[in-house]
Amino acid sequence: MSSSAAPPFARRAHNIKISATKLMPMLAAGVGDCASLGQGVPSFATPAHVVEAVCRALRDSPAAGKYSLQPGMPELRWAVADRLAAEKGLAANPETEVAITVGGMEALLCAVLCLCERGDEVLVPEPFYPSHVEQVLLAEGVPVLVPLRRDDWSLDPEAVAAAVGPRTKAIIINSPHNPTGAVFAEKDLLAVAEIALRHDLCVICDDTYDALSYDAPAFSLASLPELRPRLVAVGSFSKRYALTGWRVGFAFAPEPIMAQMLKVHDCTAICAPTPAQIAALASLTGPQGIYDGFLASLSARRRLLTRRLDAMAPAMGYNHPGGAFYVMARYDLPLSPMHVATRLIREAQVVTIPGDSFGPGGAASLRLSYGGDEADIETACDRLGAWLAAQRAKR
Template sequence: MRDPLSKTIVTIQPSGIRKFFDIVSEMKDAISLGVGEPDFDTPWHIRDEGIYSLEKGRTFYTSNSGLKELRMEIAKFLHRRYGLEYDFNKEMMITVGGSEAIDIAMRAMLDPGDEVLIPQPSYVSYYPCCILANGTPVIIELKAENEFRLKPEELEAAITPKTKLLVLPYPNNPTGAVMEKSDLEAIAEIIKKHDLYVLSDEIYSELTYTDNHVSIASLPEMKERTIVINGFSKSHAMTGWRLGYACGPEIIIKQMLKIHQYVIMCAPTTSQYAAIDAMKNGDEDVQKMREEYNGRRRYLLHRFKEMGLECFEPFGAFYMFPCIKEFGMTSEEFATALLNAKKVAVVPGTAFGDCGEGFLRVSYAYSLEDLKVALGRIEEFITELREKKDSTKTK
């Protein structure tokens, strides 16, 4: 029989995140710190609005770009929070999560041979989405000594005449790194110099723990070069509602909308009605969740310091990225051994790119009680590893 499979799709590896999630789901008394999903329920007033929309029979298709009222509220939110100005009719569309927005943005912008700069470690979807859009991914390896920020010299060195798009994944999954305004200003000059475009994934923008998040689209002459990706999954604990949005130049959004029309039609109607209330009345909920995450963040930093486990201080998202190079194990070996020995699941850093080797992603989107138990088990594990290492040296 003829091979039924696409040669392109066969080359793409499954997500390294899901592997450990699937294992731990079958393991009794295991604690997972591996999945990037808020442990909070969607705030009740948001759920109630979704329920009300169903009771009123609002089960129809919306316009392809999404409910007008939702787009209007998102425009108000972006202006209020980040100083961004978008025409909700021409420069915005509602998507099925931020993931769809990433996919269709690349498909709308890339021709075969166009190079896409992808800083890593970073979210697992950028690389395969680039491949599926016939682009050529070019990896920029970020460094722990720079707190995993993208430096101007790293960007400049990666650019070729074929470079078209830079993925800017901040606040960052898996490292928790952020880019401050001065960092963005430095790379913006290089972007303009080389006439590049930016896909700025800002899904964790509301989960920053110092100053407010700064979008590169807010800088001079950058709005017309930037597609901003955002959504409701992380900020409003709405992962299962599958709702995101993209904002950018009309010429790009128009083509993204064309793809969306043919493969999706529209984002879930019930979710869109719920999201209207999230935009109108959800700021206080987000603040409370952010404060809770920040408390957990500080706790993990304190515990890792007590253990002597090297970890830079992340100021965004809800992840830690501790270094485990001292143990002479690969990230995969360490994570597997930890799971088998202590029933704690974390994600190997290599799930987010080869330069994640020697690191682990630890999510603190879990209750403080679970975190305390899990960190106690991790401490036992690394203490045993160090004792074993010391005893080998003395022999």
Template sequence: MAPVDAPVFSTRARNIKISATKLMPMLAAGVGDCVSLGQGVPSFATPAHVVEAVCRALRDSPAAGKYSLQPGMPELRWAVAERLSVEKGLSANPETEIAITVGGMEALLCAILCLCERGDEVIVPEPFYPSHVEQVLLAEGVPVFVALRRDDWGLDPDAVAAAVTPRTRAIVINSPHNPTGAVFAKKDLLAVAEIALRHDLCVICDDTYDALSYDAPAFSLASVPELRPRLVAVGSFSKRYALTGWRVGFAFAPEPIMAQMLKVHDCAAICAPTPAQIAALASLTGPQGIYEGFVAALAARRNRLVKRLAAMAPAVGFNRPAGAFYAMARYDLPLAPMDVATRLIREAQVIVIPGDSFGPGGAQSLRLSCGGDEADIDAGCDRLAAWLAAERKKA
């Protein structure tokens, strides 16, 4: 039989790649006995009241195993709208302006595919969350990187303004920020809102970590009424409610934008998984003290990671994270971040994420997560410190 030629792949697929946050755990799976300071997964189990709500629905309601309405279960959309109103002062019509999605990631993708034409520019602060960039590339748009301030990872409105061109279509804002753990200042966010209004730009507000701000509440551009006609606000149940594996998120957008996003949602997913929506509803409407406990525990873990990193000086430098559960740790070895990260997996059995996978600001850096429990943080930092000390002796 004659050999079969490989198919010709689309430019869209060839222009994107899997992020290092996914690749490093895959590499570690082949090594074994690895401790993770890598992927952003809080260690908390699904709360018992959520498990019980899903099990009860699956036992008692035949609808629990079937498709929901395409934009999501009505009661969940109403609960999301209520939470947005209480926390951000954002008044949303749950019938036409709220959609439940397969994680916040699908909501972001629906927004980008609806708002971005081929050749359109989307401003992305850098260091960036890689999927923001890959989604713009998938839409055949052009990501335009705007450097965060290097001294504090703060948002720089002047740099944002300088990046606007006639081709600019949208600005992506993620605060608390992945990968740096920064919480952007309200005055800087409001300055960026003014830029968006002045140039008729859309704002895609990725509020995945909105509840995980430890030193002061995080301000969201979803709270700016003037932005509402050009705003997409994305939320996730993954981090705040420890539902990473359930894959459920949501989006707010004004009806004209949401109508387009729902078309993409329909052809990509039909609807979010109904059991996951039931879990999300139980998270929103059930006892909230457990989630306040999650935030308190993550704040303590942030402090623990900061203390451990400070003890590694001068081998490691970092900016103290104020939110999310990440820190960018700068090292002083003449090695590329991917080389360091892969060697740490193979030689020290600790997972970290190479910093330059988040853009130029991550050069000579590693992204570390404090989402794991205290034992994992200590074990990971012990292994990281020992490996760095051994390498510095060689240098």
């Protein structure tokens, strides 16, 4: 007689979980008519010139619906290399040091799986982007959380240095930062680079939001030649170019590291979807003014959301964000973030992300996104403010 019990699962699957950034929108989908300050998706439609480039390729070129070369379309790799040189001074060989991936997420996973052995420690600034931690766990490594300074969410080199141990293998740096919106100071990043060099650590530089810095350009560790032999720099077309659903990103790594990453890429994805690569190439090589408009719109939305949060004080407080499109907002209710976020969906039809899903620094906080359009932000803030006022009236 056969058993109906589930088979035993691998420990690596048991050790990881789906992030709250995905769970909360799933919960909201069952409620309906929710205004979202939740998942990090810019509201902008795929630009017309990108749509036209993909449609033209699908009509005219049979290759557009087939596999590309495993590391990506050559012309896209060359365009990425040109952009890295222009913006970061990083001279990358597009033949051996650049790969096109299924979003920046796959590039990060390839890097972590190649660089991290079982039991190796990886330093992760905290609050953290959940997938950074989950990918280290999937590789059977040990994520070591390094607290950001709580007064402004800045990178703390002293905390980084204190966290380095004999099993430390790498550090993941993400600036502009998800979930806090912080843009790390150049002096702090340079100090962390010195720590990495002193301890022979690899640096995984997650530059997903590198173009979304509103007050001054964001400095990237990918621009430091000294780090090059131990650097993986990850980029994404999702946020900057509003191509979230196209799932296309890229990685730079020196040839010895890239050769290992491409093995993982080959056995997991083969190649990034070719139509998505065509969209990415059109984004890089087509008119750029529209993306300046995206940045200006997001900057205006930042002003809108922070103004609305100011009006909710003291019920809500926050550290002013310099980049990405997130605010880590603190509330003054004696309730857990998951409890608050769940009730906001069910009682106010507002999507937020519980702050403690990003680590201890997110206690009594909600991550709010201003990626949505201004009407959605206004509606969500109206509902959020009314709900908070009702809760405070009950106290």
